[in-house]
Amino acid sequence: MTTQFEANPSNAPVFERIEPRLLLTGEQVCVDYLVIAGNDFFSGGQACAAIQELADWKDMKGFRTRIASMSEVSAANEGVGDYIRHGLFEEGGAWWSTPPKYVLLVGDSSQVPAARGFCLTHEEDEHVSDNPYADILLYNGEPGSDNLPDLAIGRIPVTTVADAATVINKILDYDRTPYLPQSEAANWYKNALVASYFEDGALAIEGDPDGKEDFYYFMETAHRVADFLGQDFDYWTDARGSWQSFALAA
């Protein structure tokens, strides 16, 4: 999983702001890399081989790694977000003294529920996102109120063990033996694709889709990503009826 923070260390969360909390049990448990997977990826209480292999690899890289099933999350009578931030608040600080730095969700939203979040600049509009799970620091005395991620979170949106194995194997291959080009023709590090679309007809507005965007969050985000990458980009449009799909390639 290549996260947004891995792409730009300057965006790394400022964990210095988090003070380790004493645990109610007196036990200090720190987890650097937390995997939360749907129950479909467990058998007999054991994670499937692919998830286990990924955890072993992260463990080998020095991350204190932990795999949790949704059953474990449910046993704690908490949602995914509370589980991730567990330990930040004195009344709930039981499992880890500092929160994880990386969180990987394995499963589709039906297996590991997604959160609902708000766009930073359009707080009136709620949308599905895992971002609130990463928004764990206290802000003005309340958790998660600044809409900015404090840890790196990613999701492998698969529904079966076989699909999970396919994706995880690709990730492991990439991480273990990064493809280092021998010639400029294969220098794919320099190419990125950011795809988005105009949100035409996103709401039941009369006359939609009409070829005009009703919202522009996705395009705006794509532009920001492209700007962040700092490369020139090409712009394509594929008009299909009133829906238009675009790609920004940096």
Added chain:
Amino acid sequence: MNDARKRAAGLLPAALLAAACAALAPPARADYFHWIGAGTGGNTATDPADPTTQWNYPANWQEGQPPSPTDTPLLPLANAGYVNAASCVVKGLRVDGPSADGALRIADGADVATASGSGVNVGLFANGRVIQTGGSLTVNGLFRIGADVGGNGSYLLEGGALTVPGISDYESIGEFGTGVFTQTGGTLIVQSTMYVGRMFGNGVLNMGGGTLRVRSLYLGDAYSQAALNITDSAARIEITGGLHFGTNSTLSAVPGSTIHLPGTSLTNLSNDEVALRDLANLTLVLDGAKPSLGFTMEVAGKDYGALPIGFYDNFALGSLVIGEGTTRWLWLEDKCDNGNRTSAEALYVHNITIGPGSELDLNALHVYYDGAFINQGIVTGGMPIFVPEPGCVALLCLGLAAIGGRRIVTRGRNMANLASREGRDALSRMPIPRGTR
């Protein structure tokens, strides 16, 4: 009601619930042992005689005993104290704390090894520092310095042996984070790959002595920064696989520096001639125990023809020795556009030596030299072209001009045409040899 308010309303039940859940929670996968001796809690002791610096002193560990082979010690050093290692086998090792002043020190008599399938991380999310003056560290797994975002690691190898024996493992210096490895003595052997700058990291490899033997050495890539600094020509560098200069690599090397290449390739993706200008101080020696082993090498310079300018900031090499103590075959190639492809890129090298039985295949690419060309072997695909020294060129021009001038003056006298433009120009450019006026 938001999460915080809900929690505040149900403080006690939540606490009881959390405690119950904690009891149910499985332990983290790795058993980490936490150092609490010197370097932590305001203890700045460094003396190996001080028990708080000693690895095997039980009170220095939060768990009340030194780690076993199934444990991974974590050294969260927060000040200038030292941890003096003792011989041990541990699962992994992590030096990672708020301060870069403290250090894990490995000295004579300390042989440290990690178990297979684990790793050593020096500066993972914070700071880590290791000083090795003797003894040994054997890393049976990944060996990473400056290993993640925010990680800042350094390793100083002054003596002893540092080994990464696994063929599927690797060493990285600056992987996401910032890593510096400095070697002034001892031996570093990496049986697999060493990355200086990996995955957006920033790595520095300083070679000031000792021996480095690595299968493949990658210096940076498109998003990783890498610097190889050879500060003492006595440092021995052997690369038994490939040497790779990435896009963002820099090299500094004192004159006389040598890299031994018993391996198979040298690639160069850089477009920055200035960053690699010290290639001109390097001698690349194709040697090794595998006779007739082929070696491919990227040529990267702009083809200026047989002109001295080709040797300046143009990926020019100091010396190239093909087959020292053995026979080797060097095949030049131009797979990468190093920003100099007005025509095929070329190799400028000051000195070339081809040992007996060895072969240089130019592959129809141009090779220019301005020093010695000792050919005891075979040259195919073209022939290196001699570039006279600038002084020689000046003398040659001077001589030619002098001859031309004599003829012009003579002709002028004969034809009473000293005012001709040709004659004026020639006369203004050169001294007229004595006796011709």
